[in-house]
Amino acid sequence: MAKKAGKRTIIFENRPSVVSYGSIVGKKEHEGPLAGEFDTYTTDSFFGENSFEKAESKLQKTAVNIALEKKKLKTDDIDAVFAGDLLNQCIGSSFGIREMGIPFIGLYGACSTMALSTALASLFVDCGAAKRTLAVTSSHFCSAERQYRFPLNYGSQRTPTAQWTVTGSGALIVESGGDGPYINAAAFGEIEDYGITDTNNMGAAMAPAAASTLIHYLRDTNTTPEDYDIIFTGDLGYTGTQALYELCDREKVDIRCRHSDCGIIIFDREKQDVHSGGSGCGCSAVVLASYIMHRFENKELKNILFMSTGALMSPTSSFQGESIPAIAHLLNIKSE
């Protein structure tokens, strides 16, 4: 049984543990500060395929296969896969996973998908609905740019608040009662919409969702930021992070000395010209499935919050003058 704490938080009781993980990134991510953390990389935007979308599917497939191989598992050993991505109709996932013969639960949470998929993967093993599950997501700079913004060839100038979609995919395998770091709790977020309409400032649109989920979680569990080694956000970037700090201040919660953002740490701001930082479903996914897991292994981390944030608009809704609804899902990951 899972246990509810407050309105949003679910405490797991059977230690759904990360028993394996895999990550793959693109050229730019491999040139960034976390280069040494990822399992593999490709310098080819097409990854040997003939479209960016097919390349993205292959990224997911590769991340899943790496995670399986590390533990010498086969697809048949997985009871359910939880996957999603940014592409229309989530084709990154459906085409990435289609040959694996694993029961497939398709998700759409935009850049919040890694926390969403891992939370559900954990719940399934925790409650006995599955023995072993897989959570995976991806994004690709080229497929995202041309879908959400402009054709790449257009060469349009980016605004200072714009973020750079990470090319990459991260996958986790979850089992109950394993030795690995385990998902102690999860909190599913509500949709927050502060009326922001600038699609080049996703960080600001997503910050209210991050603040809401975090504040609810801290209240539900009666904990403070100091109780955690680090509070990771997915891809708020520099602009969104400032907004998050200010929103938390209003609730008298200061997270500055505990906070890190996957979108900030994945690129070098000075050298890589990514403006406000990295973004995309793949951003928090590849950082979780490499950097963060490695730090649990070497005992640098023992108790963290991991919160991916997603902007739930589409180009159509933006063209129709709509604001950007956002969401944040949270995981509490522990090792002891």
Added chain:
Amino acid sequence: MAKKAGKRTIIFENRPSVVSYGSIVGKKEHEGPLAGEFDTYTTDSFFGENSFEKAESKLQKTAVNIALEKKKLKTDDIDAVFAGDLLNQCIGSSFGIREMGIPFIGLYGACSTMALSTALASLFVDCGAAKRTLAVTSSHFCSAERQYRFPLNYGSQRTPTAQWTVTGSGALIVESGGDGPYINAAAFGEIEDYGITDTNNMGAAMAPAAASTLIHYLRDTNTTPEDYDIIFTGDLGYTGTQALYELCDREKVDIRCRHSDCGIIIFDREKQDVHSGGSGCGCSAVVLASYIMHRFENKELKNILFMSTGALMSPTSSFQGESIPAIAHLLNIKSE
């Protein structure tokens, strides 16, 4: 605890029950054979909004509100909402649900979404992760046509195998241990892809997924079609239904005398010119949240299988020459 049966089937142990439901449809559905079943309808394709997409969001909101009002519940009484739709980035759901303040789990299963959302909503209440959950999905003929096929004004001719996207939304509220018909078991499907590339023949693309999930479920539970009052499929239509019968025949399973398809029963083939039948996430959703629930209430039905099927391609994947991967998720709904 949920109990696994075989590879795909999950048996619930705490009777996750449908305690309320709501449905709304468009003009054409209201002119069809099930007109008297739906809670309400609109004859305006825009539903008072200024775009088809906003109209679709309003359909979802309306279905949810009807389901809440029937039981005098408020949004605050719901611990989690499971929602998805066909629109790019699932904006039908995110914009439909955004003001409700309910933890939101976004799904993408194309037309399989109603079975997917209800299965997860059931699992959450079954395992104690939530007290009361909501499953909702929608589709809209006009928003789907212009996204997937042609601008409506183009007036292109439809092929005989084409299906008609249902305009409507259905919502269910699930609680454990209620009196209502309850979700006894769920089976999550694998992605099946038989290489069909004709996007005007979704029924044929989806039939292999339906056959696979059904056959696995029957084996997992050691049951036969005769054990169920009816086996509902979501929207295979006339073409897909024939394909399903043939695929089941190969496994020596004959479902003809037990089968019904929501896409077939929602329209009148002679009078309504819908070619192969209805389709869309909303199709099985509105039939489940009206016709099927009513027949549980008047005891005509006591034990059914409900299986929504989804085609997981996008216009982009089709333009790139890809085939159509499909999926089917199944619910076993019982009343005794």
